[in-house]
Amino acid sequence: MQSATALDDMAQAAGALLERLRTRSPRVHCITNSVAQNFTANALLAVGCVPSMTLSPEEIASFVANADALLVNLGTFDAERRAAAEIAVDTAGREGVPWVLDPVFVDRSERRADFARTLIARSPTAVRLNHAEFSALAGEEPSAAVAAATAGSNELVIALSGAADLVTDGKRSVSIANGHPLMARVTAMGCAGSALVAACLAVEDDALRAAACALVMLGVAGEVAAEKAQGPGSFAVAILDAVYRLDAATLRKRAKVT
């Protein structure tokens, strides 16, 4: 949907965003499940960010107010995290902190889907999810047209993961064909991807560009990691190394954005 120039721009933009992340070290506050916390924090540190992860109702508002971006991941849907999410989203809205919703497993639980819908009504900057999660929330299959229409009517960016990732804000759409099958064999890889979207939103006002660049970074890092991995254990280690060592030239050479 973009011209070749626009696409070249996206690979270049990813390099520029990477540089900004390393220079500015934005703080990304994460409400995420306890399965994913460690890997998510390490992914953010690898890309140059400072993660924070408190869930305490008494202090989350001050953590979010001073953060550069917020991630709300519904992976373990306990009362504490729901309460934390309410406060965090209010604070982000009031303070203008960009935020990402990752509605993990809403296809497995109607209550979780309901909660996700109330959060979407409160204007996340971006929502990252897979096909099953999209269908559960939207009530229909996520064709490119449906995804774009949903993004447009909700005034947010949708990052839809799949064989190729689709990122759309309703007006513009980008498809990213990077990544590796081993990414599906490491828990929290999707959560880490959502955290990188939040990280890029901290240093880039164009939310479509931020989300697309984040997914390019992780996908390219996954390809680099797969070249030396012996399985999912060494892959999880190697992708953190690859994120840390990522450079503009590698992004330009490997990015598959259309």
Add this chain to the structure above:
Amino acid sequence: MQSATALDDMAQAAGALLERLRTRSPRVHCITNSVAQNFTANALLAVGCVPSMTLSPEEIASFVANADALLVNLGTFDAERRAAAEIAVDTAGREGVPWVLDPVFVDRSERRADFARTLIARSPTAVRLNHAEFSALAGEEPSAAVAAATAGSNELVIALSGAADLVTDGKRSVSIANGHPLMARVTAMGCAGSALVAACLAVEDDALRAAACALVMLGVAGEVAAEKAQGPGSFAVAILDAVYRLDAATLRKRAKVT
């Protein structure tokens, strides 16, 4: 206690179960402690399963009802996990979902041992524990005869870890001498073993065979991993790779089942 033919069968059965896990990708729901969640999820993914880990009282019943197996690990014994365990065990009983109890550290806390006893009364398919935990629950040392008698009278499979693992259902008993000392230097290795028992129960109705095969898989993977590990850090990585790459030939060559 088995003939040589029966023992050959066990190594072969492990290969067949591995194939079934990879083909069917069963979903294993885990109530486990936050120390172990990440490694447990990655071990399940490495062997071909889909892990889920929610603890929320509102949705755990639907997660368990649709799961292929359940793990209840008492590693961090908080109120939320106790409540989740009650609902999950009820659901598993009603829906016929096989489940494994891992009564971690019941030897350190009488209240935890009491709770474990109430769960054992609700008919787990298998209980995996070490010698100290067995003694705390049964009130006597776990000789092979005592373990078999306990398994028989409770109508469940006991998988007793130790220098050699003993698996018994009261009528049949198997001893597994695979594994490596580094397995004791990585946190959550036992929890991951219990998760693999649950995984095998999802694809094999003979619970003794399922439990024994799971322990053979992990023990053999541990031996493979130890050959390239430099210490417990690289060992934890390598064992996930080894589980992922495990094949029937390696299992047949290395299994030490008597």
Add this chain to the structure above:
Amino acid sequence: MQSATALDDMAQAAGALLERLRTRSPRVHCITNSVAQNFTANALLAVGCVPSMTLSPEEIASFVANADALLVNLGTFDAERRAAAEIAVDTAGREGVPWVLDPVFVDRSERRADFARTLIARSPTAVRLNHAEFSALAGEEPSAAVAAATAGSNELVIALSGAADLVTDGKRSVSIANGHPLMARVTAMGCAGSALVAACLAVEDDALRAAACALVMLGVAGEVAAEKAQGPGSFAVAILDAVYRLDAATLRKRAKVT
């Protein structure tokens, strides 16, 4: 501030403590955040300790009473961990169990700083923190003189991390210049350091010596790990291996204690 002989002593003491940890396998109970639990447990296992991590109010007293040391880390400041910390600190005081406070992020939340102050008033054996955290608690910048005065008036050991770590009990002070920048790129590295301080307190009554030796061990392991790491992913793995393989000769050769 010490003579050359005293400094040689510290590198030698670290070797002797390492030996004692491996021989005695002390149990270290950790109240720590869910981001850090897994890596902290693995660091303790790598050095030869037995970690335990329950937070349940019903059983934490018995876990702490029988532990050889206690770590209280404020990294995720939820109600459950606050309640657990109160009981644990009471128990440690009554039973004479040495304990370490790691007041993570008190510079980001006034309530957390208040809670940390109430814990400091209950006589931790050591407090490990960074410059921003020290300033938030003490109300002034941590010069060597201020740190020493604070340690002396509170009758505890302060381990202040930074470009070089400063360890002081008010009368004696030690500076440790080991470590590597990648240590700041792995989440929970500081938490693991505090856990090692607790571990050393379990086998050494001189708290200054225990704290200094723990930081020497981790710093030297970090240097060894950095020599083979490709980035923060492989570094986190390699530092666990390095802790596990650490020996007196390496400590003597690499320790930079003044």
